[in-house]
Amino acid sequence: MHGYAGSYLRINLTDQSIRKEKLPEHLMEYIGGTGFCARILWDELKAGIEPLSPENILVLATGPTTGTLFPQSGRYMMATKSPLTGGWAEAHCGGHLGPELKYAGYDFIIFEGRAEKLVYLLIKDDEVKLIDASAIKGKTVNVTTDYLRDKHGIERVACIGPAGENLVRFAAVMTDKHRAFGRSGLGTVMGNKNLKAIAVLGTKDLTVADPERFGELFQESKYRFLEGPDSEACLSLREFGTAGLVEIENEIGRLPTRNHKMGVFDQVEAVGSTRIRDEFRVAKNSCFNCKIQCKLVTLSKKYNSIGEGPEYETVVSLGTGCFNSDLDSLIYANHLCNDLGMDTISCGSVISFAMECHENGLIKEEVNWSDSEKIVQLVKDIAYRRGLGDLLAEGVKRASEKIGGGAEKFAMHVKGQEISGQDGRAHRSSGLTHATSVRGADHLRGLSVIDEIGYPEIGLRRYGEDKLPAALDRHSEEFKGQMVYDVEHFYAVVDSLILCKYGTMYPLCYYYPDFPDILYSLTGIETFNDEENLKRIGKRICVLRRAFNQREGMSRKDDTLPDRFLKEPEKEGPAKGEVVHLDVMLDDYYRLWGYDDDGLIRPETLNELGLEDVRKELYPE
Amino acid sequence: MICAFTFFKVNNPKKARLNITRISDTETRMTVCVQCRERPCLKACPEGAIFERNGLVRIDSKKCTSCGICLKVCPYGGIEFHPDIGAIICVQCGICVENCPVGALEMVE
Numbered sequence: 001m002h003g004y005a006g007s008y009l010r011i012n013l014t015d016q017s018i019r020k021e022k023l024p025e026h027l028m029e030y031i032g033g034t035g036f037c038a039r040i041l042w043d044e045l046k047a048g049i050e051p052l053s054p055e056n057i058l059v060l061a062t063g064p065t066t067g068t069l070f071p072q073s074g075r076y077m078m079a080t081k082s083p084l085t086g087g088w089a090e091a092h093c094g095g096h097l098g099p100e101l102k103y104a105g106y107d108f109i110i111f112e113g114r115a116e117k118l119v120y121l122l123i124k125d126d127e128v129k130l131i132d133a134s135a136i137k138g139k140t141v142n143v144t145t146d147y148l149r150d151k152h153g154i155e156r157v158a159c160i161g162p163a164g165e166n167l168v169r170f171a172a173v174m175t176d177k178h179r180a181f182g183r184s185g186l187g188t189v190m191g192n193k194n195l196k197a198i199a200v201l202g203t204k205d206l207t208v209a210d211p212e213r214f215g216e217l218f219q220e221s222k223y224r225f226l227e228g229p230d231s232e233a234c235l236s237l238r239e240f241g242t243a244g245l246v247e248i249e250n251e252i253g254r255l256p257t258r259n260h261k262m263g264v265f266d267q268v269e270a271v272g273s274t275r276i277r278d279e280f281r282v283a284k285n286s287c288f289n290c291k292i293q294c295k296l297v298t299l300s301k302k303y304n305s306i307g308e309g310p311e312y313e314t315v316v317s318l319g320t321g322c323f324n325s326d327l328d329s330l331i332y333a334n335h336l337c338n339d340l341g342m343d344t345i346s347c348g349s350v351i352s353f354a355m356e357c358h359e360n361g362l363i364k365e366e367v368n369w370s371d372s373e374k375i376v377q378l379v380k381d382i383a384y385r386r387g388l389g390d391l392l393a394e395g396v397k398r399a400s401e402k403i404g405g406g407a408e409k410f411a412m413h414v415k416g417q418e419i420s421g422q423d424g425r426a427h428r429s430s431g432l433t434h435a436t437s438v439r440g441a442d443h444l445r446g447l448s449v450i451d452e453i454g455y456p457e458i459g460l461r462r463y464g465e466d467k468l469p470a471a472l473d474r475h476s477e478e479f480k481g482q483m484v485y486d487v488e489h490f491y492a493v494v495d496s497l498i499l500c501k502y503g504t505m506y507p508l509c510y511y512y513p514d515f516p517d518i519l520y521s522l523t524g525i526e527t528f529n530d531e532e533n534l535k536r537i538g539k540r541i542c543v544l545r546r547a548f549n550q551r552e553g554m555s556r557k558d559d560t561l562p563d564r565f566l567k568e569p570e571k572e573g574p575a576k577g578e579v580v581h582l583d584v585m586l587d588d589y590y591r592l593w594g595y596d597d598d599g600l601i602r603p604e605t606l607n608e609l610g611l612e613d614v615r616k617e618l619y620p621e
Numbered sequence: 622m623i624c625a626f627t628f629f630k631v632n633n634p635k636k637a638r639l640n641i642t643r644i645s646d647t648e649t650r651m652t653v654c655v656q657c658r659e660r661p662c663l664k665a666c667p668e669g670a671i672f673e674r675n676g677l678v679r680i681d682s683k684k685c686t687s688c689g690i691c692l693k694v695c696p697y698g699g700i701e702f703h704p705d706i707g708a709i710i711c712v713q714c715g716i717c718v719e720n721c722p723v724g725a726l727e728m729v730e
Contacts, residue, residue: 068632069622103633155642178646203703205631215626226722238723283647284723289622291722297646306646 002209003064003523004032005107009128011121013193014054014113018128023107028525029610031537032063034090035496036108037079038544041088042614044110047551051083051185052167052192054114060101060158060198061108063498064523067099067206067288069214071221071510072503074099074287077495082184083169083192084346084395085416087549088438089184093158094287094500095176100156103202115194120159122152124201133196138162140339141174148199159197160187161341163383167191168393170346170418174338178295178308179287182343184417184439209524217518225291230507237294237502238284240273245312246320247272248453252474253574254426257320258369259352260412260419260564263426264573267325271315280331282306292502300335302328303376307335309344316421317348322355322375329372333379340383349418350392350399351378356410362403363388415440415558424565424582426575427452429480432585435559436484438545445495446488448480449506458508462486477581481588489538496541540609543593547601547614556599559586623720629706636703638711651726654678654699654710662691662700662710670708680708 001023010019030039037059049055058080065073076098082089101109104123118133136144141161148157157175164171164187171187172180181187208214225234236244246268249255253263269275280300285308286293299306310318310331318337319330337344355371357363365388367374381389391399396418400411412419417440424431429448437445450459451474463471463479470478487505490512494504497519503509512531520529527533549558560566565580590597594605606615625636639653660678663671670684671691680691680700685707692700692708701709718726 069626103635203633203635205629205633205636205705207631208626211626211630218623222720222722285643285646293723308646 001523002207003068005062005102005105005204005206007106009106009109009123010112011109011130012112013115013119013130013195016115016119016130018130020106020128028527029537030541031493031496031528032066032107033061033077033496033498034079034492034545035537035541036061037077037090038541038548040110041079041081042544042548045081045548047553049081051081051086051089051189054112054193056081056189056192058111058186058189058193058195059108060111062098062102063496064519065497065499067102068208068522069218069289070497070499070518070522071218071225072290072292072500073498074289075498075500076101077498078173078181078186080186080189082417082439083188084185084397085440087415087440087552087554088545089186089189090439090495091172091181091183091186092444092495092498093173093175093179093181094290095179096288097156097158097175097198097200098498099288100200100202102206103204104200105202105204109198111190111193111195114192118165118194118196120148120197120199121195122199124152124154125203136196138165141341142177142339144197145177148197152199152201154199154201156200157197159341160190160195161339161383163187163340163342163393164191165196166383166385166393168342168382168385169395169398170343170350172337172341172343174341178285178338180338180343183345183442187341208522210521213521214518217521222291224509225503228509230509233507234292234503234509237292240277241294241296242312243273243276243296243310243315245273246315247274249312249421251574252426252452253570253576254423254430254452254474255320256316256419256421256423258323259321259349259356259410260423260562261356261568262572263423263570263575265320268320270325271319271327271330275327276310276331280327287500290500292500294502298331300328300331303332305332305335307338309334309338311344313421314344314348317345318351318375319348321348321352321421323352323369324372324375325370326372329376333376336376336379336383340379342379342383345420346395346418347379347382349412350382350396351375353396353399353410353412354378354388354392357403357407360406360410362405362407362410409563412562412564413441414561415554417441419562422447423570423575424561424580425570425578426573427474428477428580428585429474429484431561431565431580431582432480432484432589435561435582435586436589438542438549444501444505445491446484447505448483448487449508451480451483453506455508475575475578477585480585481592484585485589485592489535489542492541493534493538496537536609540611543601543605543609544611544614546593546595547606547611547618550600550618554599556586556590556597559599624717627714627716636706636709638701638709639717640698640701652698654695655697656713657697661694661696665690665694677713678710679712680710682707682709
C-alpha cells in the first residue's frame with residue numbers, strides 16, 4: 001500500500017488483548033481520518049450507549065497523507081461518542097504523533113472496554129504493550145510526557161492530565177505537551193477508560209506510488225503558500241499565530257465578548273496579536289511538514305509560565321468572553337488548560353457563564369467579569385473538581401440545569417457543547433454552522449470563510465456573478481445554506497486525508513481540483529483520481545456522521561441556537577440591531593443535503609451515497 | 622523528510638542524513654556531518670566503508686555492516702543510522718536548505 005501503513009490495532013482495555021489487523025478494503029470508500037471513524041463508530045456502536053462506559057469506543061486515526069510530504073499533512077484525529085452531546089464527537093490535533101503512528105505501521109487504533117487500573121500504551125513498531133500507569137496517575141501533561149520520554153526513549157506522547165482523570169466533561173487529550181485534541185470530551189472518555197497515555201516510536205517507511213510526480217507537486221506547493229497571492233495571509237499566521245484573527249474579528253463585530261453577548265471588545269489592543277507577539281512570544285513552533293508554522297511559544301513573567309498559545313479561540317474564551325483584558329492571566333490560564341488537559345473553548349465558556357450567572361444573582365460565589373485571578377483559580381478548580389469547579393466541570397448545559405432559575409439562557413451551547421468564537425449575528429453562515437455541526441456548536445466542520453474574511457474573486461469563481469453580493473454578505477441569510485453545505489463536504493475530505501484547516505479553510509490555498517493529482521500520485525488508488533468521486537466521498541462521510549446523531553434521536557429540534565443569537569439583537573458594532581434568522585438557512589441546508597423538514601435524512605439520500613445498510617437500520621421496513 | 626525522500630524515495634524522517642530534535646520549548650538542536658578535518662569515522666571504520674572523494678567524506682552503504690563504531694567516535698553526533706541502510710551522512714546537496722519553509726538551515730564553508 002502506498003501512503004497508508006496498511007494495518008490497524010484493536011486494543012481491548014478490559015481483557016488487555018491487543019490485535020493487529022490488516023486495513024479493510026471497504027474503508028477505502030471513506031479515505032481515512034474522520035471517514036474511517038464515521039464508518040467504525042456507526043458499525044461498532046449502538047443507539048443509547050452511555051459515553052462514559054466500557055461500551056463506548058475511542059478511535060485514534062490518521063489518513064493516507066499523514067506522515068508524508070503531502071502539504072499540510074501534520075494533523076491526526078480522535079473520535080468517540082461525546083459525553084457532552086451524546087452524539088458524534090471528534091477532535092483533530094496538530095504535531096507529530098500521527099506521523100509517528102504511521103511510521104510504526106498503523107493507520108488507526110480502536111480502544112474498547114475499560115482497564116481495571118490506570119494504564120498506558122507503548123508502541124515501538126511491532127512491539128505493542130499496555131503498561132501499568134500508577135507512576136503517572138494524577139500527573140500533569142508536562143510531567144507525564146517527560147516521564148514517558150525519559151523512560152522509553154521516545155518523543156511522541158499523547159496523554160490526559162488530571163482533568164481527564166477527574167472526568168471533567170470537556171477534558172482534552174494532549175500531544176507534544178501543548179497540542180490538543182481539544183473539543184467534545186475525548187479526554188473524558190479516555191479518562192473513563194483508565195487510559196493515561198499513548199507513547200509511539202516508529203521507524204518504518206511510507207511509500208509513494210509515483211515518487212517523481214509526487215515530488216514535483218510537493219515543489220509546486222511551495223509557491224502556493226510562500227509566494228503566491230495567499231503568502232501574505234500565510235506569513236501573517238506564521239508571525240502572529242491564529243491570534244491574528246482577534247483584530248480582524250473585532251473589525252467585523254464578530255469577536256464574542258461577555259459570554260457572547262456582544263461582538264466587539266473595547267480593550268482589544270490589550271489582548272490582541274501585536275501585544276502577544278511583542279511582549280509574550282519567546283519562540284515559534286510548528287507541526288509536522290507545515291509550510292505555515294503558526295505556533296507561538298509564550299512566556300508570562302508574572303506567572304512564571306512558559307507554554308504555547310493563545311490561539312484566537314482562547315483569546316475569546318478566556319479573554320474577551322470573560323471581559324478579561326489581562327493578557328498575563330489569559331496566557332497563564334491557557335498554559336494551565338494545556339497542562340491539566342482541558343479544552344480552552346469550553347473551559348472559558350463555562351467561566352463566562354458563571355460570571356453572567358453571578359451578575360444576575362444565580363450564583364452566590366463572587367465570580368465577576370474581568371476578575372483575572374478568579375479565572376486562573378477556576379481553571380484549576382474545574383480540573384480538580386473543587387468547590388464551584390465541580391459544578392462547572394459538567395459544562396454549561398448541565399451546570400445551568402442544576403442551577404435553574406433561568407440560568408439556561410446564559411448557557412451558550414448547541415446540543416450540549418459550548419459555542420466557539422463566532423457569532424451568527426455578525427456572520428450569518430457561522431450561525432448555521434454552530435446549529436448544524438455534528439459535534440455541536442463547532443466551527444471546524446463547516447465554517448465558511450469566503451464571506452467571513454472576504455474573498456470576492458473566489459466567491460465569483462465558485463458561485464458566479466448572480467450569487468454575489470449575497471454570497472459575500474455576512475449579514476444576509478441568503479445563499480448561506482449552499483455555502484455551508486459546500487464547505488462541510490470539503491472539510492470532510494480534508495478531515496479524512498487528514499490535512500490542516502490552514503491551507504484549505506484559510507487561506508484557501510488548496511481546493512478540490514488540487515487533490516486528485518497529488519492524492520493519486522501518493523496512493524495510486526484510481527478512485528481518488530476523480531474530483532467528483534472525492535466530493536461524493538465527502539458527502540457520504542457527512543451524511544453518515546449525521547446518521548449517527550439521528551440514531552441517537554437528534555433532529556431539527558437540536559439544530560438550533562441559544563436565544564441570545566435568535567432573539568437578542570446586537571447592541572453595538574457592525575452587527576447592531578441584528579439577529580440570526582436560522583429557519584430560512586436551515587430549510588435551504590436541509591434541502592441541499594437531502595434531509596426532510598424535520599432534519600431527518602431521506603432514504604433516497606442514503607441510497608445515492610452508497611449507505612443502503614444505514615438506510616435499513618434507520619428505517620427498518 | 623525531503624532528505625529521505627530525495628535519496629530513498631520514501632517518507633521516513635529516520636532515514637534522513639540530518640537530525641533535528643526539539644530539546645526545550647525554545648531550543649532546537651540540529652546534528653549533521655560537518656565534514657571535519659580529523660575524520661575519526663574514516664579511521665575507525667573496520668570495513669573501509671568510509672572514504673574520501675573530491676574532498677568530502679562519504680559512506681559506501683554496500684560495505685557498511687551496521688557495526689555502529691563510527692557513530693561512537695564522531696564527536697559531532699553527525700552520523701545517522703537506520704537498520705535498513707546502515708550508517709549515512711550528509712552529502713552536501715543542499716536540498717534541505719532549499720526546502721526549509723522558514724530558512725532555518727544554511728550551507729557553510
